[in-house]
Amino acid sequence: MPARTMYEKIWDAHLVQEQPGPSLIYIDRHLIHEGTSPQAFAGLKAAGRKVRRPDLTFAVMDHSVPTKNRHLPILDQDAAGQFEALARNCRETRVRLFDLHSHNQGIVHIIGPELGITQPGQTIVCGDSHTSTHGAFGTLAFGIGTSDVEHVLATQCLQQFKSKTLLIRVNGRRGKGTTAKDVILAIIGTIGVSGGNGHVIEYAGETIGALSMEGRMTVCNMSIEGGARAGMVAPDEKTFAYLEGRPFVPRGQDFQEAVERWKTWASDPGATYDRVVELRAEAIAPQVTWGTNPGMVTEVTGKVPDPSQFADGVERRGVERALDYMGLTPGTRLMDLPLDRVFIGSCTNSRLEDLRAAARVVAGKKVAKSLKQALVVPGSMQVKAQAEKEGLEKIFLEAGFEWRDAGCSMCIGMNDDILPSGERCASTSNRNFEGRQGKGGRTHLVSPLMAAAAALEGHFVDIREWDVDGSE
Amino acid sequence: MKPFVKHTGLVAPLDRVNVDTDQMVPKQFCKLLTREGYGKFLFYDWRYQDGDVPDPEFVLNRPRYRGASILLTRANLGCGSSREHAAWAVHDYGFRAVIAPSFADIFYSNCFKNSILPVRLPDAEVEELFRRTDGNQGYRLTVDLEQQAITDEGGLKLRFEVDPARKQRLLQGLDDIGLTLLHEEKISAYEKKHNPQAGMYDASAVDVKFASGKTR
Numbered sequence: 287m288p289a290r291t292m293y294e295k296i297w298d299a300h301l302v303q304e305q306p307g308p309s310l311i312y313i314d315r316h317l318i319h320e321g322t323s324p325q326a327f328a329g330l331k332a333a334g335r336k337v338r339r340p341d342l343t344f345a346v347m348d349h350s351v352p353t354k355n356r357h358l359p360i361l362d363q364d365a366a367g368q369f370e371a372l373a374r375n376c377r378e379t380r381v382r383l384f385d386l387h388s389h390n391q392g393i394v395h396i397i398g399p400e401l402g403i404t405q406p407g408q409t410i411v412c413g414d415s416h417t418s419t420h421g422a423f424g425t426l427a428f429g430i431g432t433s434d435v436e437h438v439l440a441t442q443c444l445q446q447f448k449s450k451t452l453l454i455r456v457n458g459r460r461g462k463g464t465t466a467k468d469v470i471l472a473i474i475g476t477i478g479v480s481g482g483n484g485h486v487i488e489y490a491g492e493t494i495g496a497l498s499m500e501g502r503m504t505v506c507n508m509s510i511e512g513g514a515r516a517g518m519v520a521p522d523e524k525t526f527a528y529l530e531g532r533p534f535v536p537r538g539q540d541f542q543e544a545v546e547r548w549k550t551w552a553s554d555p556g557a558t559y560d561r562v563v564e565l566r567a568e569a570i571a572p573q574v575t576w577g578t579n580p581g582m583v584t585e586v587t588g589k590v591p592d593p594s595q596f597a598d599g600v601e602r603r604g605v606e607r608a609l610d611y612m613g614l615t616p617g618t619r620l621m622d623l624p625l626d627r628v629f630i631g632s633c634t635n636s637r638l639e640d641l642r643a644a645a646r647v648v649a650g651k652k653v654a655k656s657l658k659q660a661l662v663v664p665g666s667m668q669v670k671a672q673a674e675k676e677g678l679e680k681i682f683l684e685a686g687f688e689w690r691d692a693g694c695s696m697c698i699g700m701n702d703d704i705l706p707s708g709e710r711c712a713s714t715s716n717r718n719f720e721g722r723q724g725k726g727g728r729t730h731l732v733s734p735l736m737a738a739a740a741a742l743e744g745h746f747v748d749i750r751e752w753d754v755d756g757s758e
Numbered sequence: 759m760k761p762f763v764k765h766t767g768l769v770a771p772l773d774r775v776n777v778d779t780d781q782m783v784p785k786q787f788c789k790l791l792t793r794e795g796y797g798k799f800l801f802y803d804w805r806y807q808d809g810d811v812p813d814p815e816f817v818l819n820r821p822r823y824r825g826a827s828i829l830l831t832r833a834n835l836g837c838g839s840s841r842e843h844a845a846w847a848v849h850d851y852g853f854r855a856v857i858a859p860s861f862a863d864i865f866y867s868n869c870f871k872n873s874i875l876p877v878r879l880p881d882a883e884v885e886e887l888f889r890r891t892d893g894n895q896g897y898r899l900t901v902d903l904e905q906q907a908i909t910d911e912g913g914l915k916l917r918f919e920v921d922p923a924r925k926q927r928l929l930q931g932l933d934d935i936g937l938t939l940l941h942e943e944k945i946s947a948y949e950k951k952h953n954p955q956a957g958m959y960d961a962s963a964v965d966v967k968f969a970s971g972k973t974r
């Protein structure tokens with residue numbers, strides 16, 4: 287057999303029926319949440335179909351959940367309707383549900399790996415574009431629309447076109463204060479927001495290998511922001527060590543056997559890709575987005591660009607629009623922008639390691655008086671519990687941050703955590719689209735280290751000049 | 759699903775690049791439980807000023823584009839969130855075809871599942887369509903899936919590519935799930951050969967607290 291990439295191996299192993307047009311591939315794990323599943327269940331019911339494999343389906347409430355006062359009734363009637371629908375659908379179809387009050391509740395892409403539901407070599411789908419996160423385990427994981435959610439519920443399969451492959455190799459050592467978030471933002475800045483369209487990305491190279499599993503998840507998470515539906519990292523000893531002992535991971539002898547199987551998924555030496563992009567980690571500085579998509583990004587020491595520097599007319603008008611929306615003047619230093627709020631959370635950066643890094647920055651210091659709000663929202667209730675055990679909660683509270691229950695929160699503003707119009711926010715999330723955090727809200731994407739430091743100063747700072755340990 | 763065979767209609771030009779699905783349907787409208795009625799939310803933040811007053815500047819609010827059923831736009835349409843609400847809104851608003859130099863993958867796929875034909879054309883041709891739409895009040899196009907061609911009344915004729923399998927399904931309005939279920943035997947055979955439960959420790963009994971913190 288010729289040398290194959292990880293993507294090709296997983297694809298081949300899941301082919302139920304190869305056919306012209308889309309092939310039929312088997313789905314090992316289907317994750318669902320309250321936002322994109324109700325219409326799928328309704329469609330299923332209307333057609334008199336059943337959930338084929340409830341045992342391979344896992345549900346959680348995350349997008350619209352309140353992040354405080356969960357003992358109180360839900361006032362948002364639409365959100366309450368979503369929760370009721372999910373609870374009822376799961377009850378009727380015997381799908382496991384982590385509801386609002388479960389100790390394991392959290393953002394779907396945080397809890398999958400945390401519970402060991404996510405494992406190397408699997409196919410995983412979810413009605414959410416950041417499903418790419420799970421690819422950090424050497425898993426083919428991608429987001430689907432609601433019609434496809436219904437399709438997977440009914441058939442446990444998906445009709446899928448084979449993607450092209452894109453290898454992104456990052457070599458060299460990350461500088462102090464430069465995190466996985468900065469690496470992926472720099473990658474998107476390089477390939478552009480549609481650079482990965484039609485491709486599955488495999489991230490490789492020393493820099494990726496040196497990242498923790500959390501860091502790899504941050505990188506894979508944002509693959510979709512570069513247009514790729516999936517991003518993957520080959521499973522290695524770090525992957526196995528992360529998974530060992532997690533609830534859904536096999537134990538003892540079974541674990542050893544699983545590891546031997548997992549090792550076989552990595553791309554073969556000599557496997558070829560449709561495209562290759564290379565970056566040097568030394569060249570990557572802490573990143574800050576200035577515009578309204580994640581590709582509109584530059585170094586923290588950079589300035590707001592001048593639209594006239596963009597030769598292409600369509601792109602130039604896009605930049606003009608973005609600056610207008612963001613309330614920015616060309617030539618302004620990013621570090622001079624006054625911030626209104628800071629949000630540390632989302633499926634990109636709300637794992638324990640992110641909170642530890644942020645806490646190291648804020649320990650013993652105070653949030654700037656000019657800030658209206660500094661918010662920390664752990665990615666899962668397990669992350670929250672562990673952070674509290676380690677005393678991180680105290681550090682954040684003493685510094686003036688709010689400390690909440692787990693959920694998507696101000697990444698998307700489907701609950702009460704909304705960025706008001708005209709306000710500027712440093713956010714560790716993944717999308718700076720117009721209105722994403724709230725209509726008229728202005729989002730700048732950064733790493734947890736950068737967000738924490740910005741909260742203390744009220745504006746962005748070059749974290750490399752601070753004496754913090756940026757290692758993850 | 760309703761088939762798409764051929765459609766003639768008024769063209770609305772949305773001269774923006776990288777239009778994301780958050781713009782197409784903002785999150786506050788993604789809490790509804792149905793697939794219908796999203797047309798009024800399409801491009802909501804752009805269409806309406808505060809207090810739900812239509813913004814006269816926004817292209818879809820201009821009288822000359824009222825009733826448009828073909829959306830013309832720039833590269834990478836539908837990037838971002840996988841929300842199918844975006845496709846539901848595009849269709850419910852009345853668009854039957856969308857034309858752009860490129861589409862984000864998930865949105866492109868969602869269109870085919872909702873009777874919308876997404877047409878990819880080279881940049882220069884899209885530019886020409888923008889020019890013609892701008893220059894001719896009431897500019898209409900005919901999009902013919904069978905022929906894979908776009909024509910206007912001024913003699914313009916453009917060809918486009920579409921995957922043959924997707925084309926057939928759209929032409930006939932076929933239901934993907936129904937098609938897949940024809941392969942039931944294959945799916946069962948696959949499940950026998952590759953137990954998807956392998957590698958899953960049954961955690962429900964011991965470690966994981968499911969709904970309401972109760973151990974199941």
Ligand code: SF4
Nearest residue numbers: 416632633694697698
């Ligand atoms: S945290 Fe944000 S990006 Fe992640 S799943 Fe939730 S809403 Fe989507």
